[in-house]
Amino acid sequence: xxxxxxxxxxxxxxxxxxxxxxxxxxxxxxxxxxxxxxxxxxxxxxxxxxxxxxxxxxxxxxxxxxxxxxxxxxxxxxxxxxxxxxxxxxxxxxxxxxxxxxxxxxxxxxxxxxxxxxxxxxxxxxxxxxxxxxxxxxxxxxxxxxxxxxxxxxxxxxxxxxxxxxxxxxxxxxxxxxxxxxxxxxxxxxxxxxxxxxxxxxxxxxxxxxxxxxxxxxxxxxxxxxxxxxxxxxxxxxxxxxxxxxxxxxxxxxxxxxxxxxxxxxxxxxxxxxxxxxxxxxxxxxxxxxxxxxxxxxxxxxxxxxxxxxxxxxxxxxxxxxxxxxxxxxxxxxxxxxxxxxxxxxxxxxxxxxxxxxxxxxxxxxxxxxxxxxxxxxxxxxxxxxxxxxxxxxxxxxxxxxxxxxxxxxxxxxxxxxxxxxxxxxxxxxxxxxxxxxxxxxxxxxxxxxxxxxxxxxxxxxxxxxxxxxxxxxxxxxxxxxxxxxxxxxxxxxxxxxxxxxxxxxxxxxxxxxxxxxxxxxxxxxxxxxxxxxxxxxxxxxxxxxxx
Numbered sequence: 001x002x003x004x005x006x007x008x009x010x011x012x013x014x015x016x017x018x019x020x021x022x023x024x025x026x027x028x029x030x031x032x033x034x035x036x037x038x039x040x041x042x043x044x045x046x047x048x049x050x051x052x053x054x055x056x057x058x059x060x061x062x063x064x065x066x067x068x069x070x071x072x073x074x075x076x077x078x079x080x081x082x083x084x085x086x087x088x089x090x091x092x093x094x095x096x097x098x099x100x101x102x103x104x105x106x107x108x109x110x111x112x113x114x115x116x117x118x119x120x121x122x123x124x125x126x127x128x129x130x131x132x133x134x135x136x137x138x139x140x141x142x143x144x145x146x147x148x149x150x151x152x153x154x155x156x157x158x159x160x161x162x163x164x165x166x167x168x169x170x171x172x173x174x175x176x177x178x179x180x181x182x183x184x185x186x187x188x189x190x191x192x193x194x195x196x197x198x199x200x201x202x203x204x205x206x207x208x209x210x211x212x213x214x215x216x217x218x219x220x221x222x223x224x225x226x227x228x229x230x231x232x233x234x235x236x237x238x239x240x241x242x243x244x245x246x247x248x249x250x251x252x253x254x255x256x257x258x259x260x261x262x263x264x265x266x267x268x269x270x271x272x273x274x275x276x277x278x279x280x281x282x283x284x285x286x287x288x289x290x291x292x293x294x295x296x297x298x299x300x301x302x303x304x305x306x307x308x309x310x311x312x313x314x315x316x317x318x319x320x321x322x323x324x325x326x327x328x329x330x331x332x333x334x335x336x337x338x339x340x341x342x343x344x345x346x347x348x349x350x351x352x353x354x355x356x357x358x359x360x361x362x363x364x365x366x367x368x369x370x371x372x373x374x375x376x377x378x379x380x381x382x383x384x385x386x387x388x389x390x391x392x393x394x395x396x397x398x399x400x401x402x403x404x405x406x407x408x409x410x411x412x413x414x415x416x417x418x419x420x421x422x423x424x425x426x427x428x429x430x431x432x433x434x435x436x437x438x439x440x441x442x443x444x445x446x447x448x449x450x451x452x453x454x455x456x457x458x459x460x461x462x463x464x465x466x467x468x469x470x471x472x473x474x475x476x477x478x479x480x481x482x483x484x485x486x487x488x489x490x491x492x493x494x495x496x497x498x499x500x501x502x503x504x505x506x507x508x509x510x511x512x513x514x515x516x517x518x519x520x521x522x523x524x525x526x527x528x529x530x531x532x533x534x535x536x537x538x539x540x541x542x543x544x545x546x547x548x
Contacts, residue, residue, distance in 0.1 A: 033314060037385040040318035041325060044389075048329025051099075096330050103324025103389075109313050110386075110395035113306055115204055115269065117398055118420045119278045120303035125416025126282030127296045133529045134283060134417075140525060141418050144518055145426040146462065148364070152356050152510075153461045156432035157439065157454060159352040165344035166443020186210040186261055187481045191466070197273035204269055211264035271394055275424045279417075303416070307405075310398040317399075321389040328501060342499045345440050349503050352432050357510040361428075365517045369524040373517070379407030380516040387512040391505045393423045396512050404519055411530055414523045422515030429507025429514075430478075431465035438482045441492045453486045460485040 126134050190210055197203035285292035362373035377384075383400040390396060400419055404410040438457050442449050449457075464478035483490050523530075 033318070034382045034385075036318040037321065037382050040321040041385055041388065044322040044325030045329065047322065048326035051326065051330055052332075096327060099330070100323055100327035102320050102322075103327055106317060106320025106324055107390060107392075107395065109316070109320075110390060110392070110398065113310060113313075113398045114271075114394050115274070116302055117306045117401070118271070118274060118423075120299040120306065121401075121416035122275065122278035122420050123282040123285060124296055124299035124303055125413050126279055127285035127292060127299070128413055129286060131283075131287065133526070134286065136529065137414070137417060137522060137526055138279075138421075141421060141518065141522055142425070144521065145422060145514075148361065148514055148518075149426065149428050149431045149465055150458065150462050151360060152352075152428040152432040153435045153458045155356045155360065156349075156352045156435035156461075157458065159348050159355070160436045160439045160443075163344060163348045163351070164443060165348045166440050186212075187464075187478065191272070194270050194272050195276050197270050197277075200273075200277060202265070203273045203277075205267070206265040207268050207270045209264055209266045211262045212259045213262060215258050215260045269394075271424050275420055279421070306398065307401065310402055314399065314402065317386060321385070324389050332501070342496065345436075345496065346499045346503060348440070349433055349436050350506060352436060353429055353506050353510050356428060356432060357513050361510075361514060361517050365521055368521050371520075371524075376408055376517065376520055377513065379403055380513070383512055383516065384509050387508045388505050391501075391508045393427075393508055393511045393515070396508070397423050400512060400516060404516060408516075408520065410519050410523050413530060414526065415519050418519040418522050419515055422518055423511075425466045426514050426518065427465035427511050429510035431461045432510075433503060433507050434461040434464060434479055434482050437479060437493075437496055438486070438488060441483065441488050441495065442486070444492065444495065445489065447488065449486065456485050457482060 129137070187210075190208055193208045197208070285296050362377065365371070365373045365376065380400065380403040383396055383403045386399045387393060387396045397419060401415060404415050404419070405412060435457055438461070439449065439454075460482045464481040479493055480490050483493070
């Protein structure tokens with residue numbers, strides 16, 4: 001009996017570690033890429049703060065000087081003898097740019113996949129739906145996005161009113177650059193112009209943007225209307241006191257300067273115009289029937305090919321994330337000074353994003369679908385980490401596709417429509433940030449906002465966030481619309497630039513999370529429509545389906 005008990009105990013002791021190891025291998029096999037992504041974010045943060053003490057400097061400026069941006073030396077010029085740049089200074093100045101190279105490759109990989117993925121997803125996804133299903137899905141998706149964006153703005157206004165971060169901030173007097181900022185009317189008109197690009201090829205790498213240039217105005221006035229000319233005579237006595245030198249000062253009124261709006265372009269893909277064109281083309285292909293089948297098949301093949309590229313390239317992402325995050329931390333301003341000046345502002349934005357992203361959106365998903373939002377969010381956690389590293393919802397789009405299709409099993413037809421549209425118009429985090437920033441600037445300037453102005457901020461922040469392209473720090477551009485709508489100084493945008501690079505990453509995570517949850521909600525609401533719509537496959541049929 002004792003021998004049997006000893007054998008059982010020995011067997012149990014050996015089976016428990018074996019079961020634990022087997023379970024550990026299974027977890028690593030299923031979530032290995034996610035674990036590597038979490039570790040890469042942690043290592044990137046630690047490495048960045050460690051290397052800040054190594055006095056690395058950014059790349060050379062175009063004038064032949066090197067501007068140091070270390071924590072203790074900022075703005076110094078390094079120049080060798082006889083005006084030549086010292087070689088050692090050159091090598092030191094390029095250290096950060098060389099260090100960031102693996103992260104730069106990561107961004108290039110993601111941006112390379114945006115255009116074919118958006119075009120093929122929308123065209124093939126909408127072409128596979130009938131007119132009734134596509135119109136219902138489109139109306140529900142856009143209405144949901146607008147509603148959640150408006151809710152995010154309200155959350156931001158409530159948080160900034162409660163915390164009141166503007167009272168602790170100190171406004172520094174800075175010299176004006178003299179460069180005019182685009183008006184709100186021009187910004188809204190540019191948004192509409194970008195919806196309908198004049199050149200579709202140019203829209204793949206350029207966006208329309210109004211440029212304001214100063215023009216000196218010299219009005220022609222009659223002699224009797226001209227202001228009188230005033231000349232003042234000053235007498236300056238020399239040091240020995242023997243002679244007085246007279247100086248004449250002509251007081252001529254300065255010329256009037258006006259700003260003229262001219263059409264111009266800026267670098268960056270016009271995602272909004274491409275989305276509208278691709279969606280329209282997809283709807284038309286669906287109505288063409290068999291005549292549009294060849295182009296639909298091409299788009300389906302292109303979409304599948306892009307997703308296979310993503311499946312291969314995704315294993316490079318943990319390596320690139322380390323250098324991408326560490327490089328951004330190296331470029332960061334002095335954390336101590338930034339924390340003293342903008343600490344409460346950053347806390348306000350982050351608290352608003354947490355409330356909206358971790359409470360409101362998951363609760364909305366739970367009430368509509370009756371499913372556990374934690375399980376759904378865990379399926380897209382890798383996409384959220386990529387959004388944190390890249391601060392671009394458009395660049396995260398391929399990973400979001402992969403997570404929804406493989407982990408959460410969302411219908412391909414829904415994902416192909418909801419995600420590209422969401423990456424373009426659904427900017428919950430950006431809208432919340434713009435509302436908080438506008439009221440923060442008003443608090444810094446001791447400007448009391450009435451109820452009507454707060455309503456104006458709510459509406460304009462919702463509308464402006466739609467025009468914010470899914471690229472890093474695009475919210476600073478659309479911030480002009482919100483500030484000018486209530487008469488706040490647009491020059492004070494410089495107050496928040498110091499922490500915008502970090503907050504941009506957190507609000508991008510909320511944008512991507514909102515897109516993913518929207519796909520899950522639309523899949524639940526439209527499940528009956530898609531169950532009945534079996535006439536056209538949303539992707540290449542499998543060999544079993546294609547076999548007669």
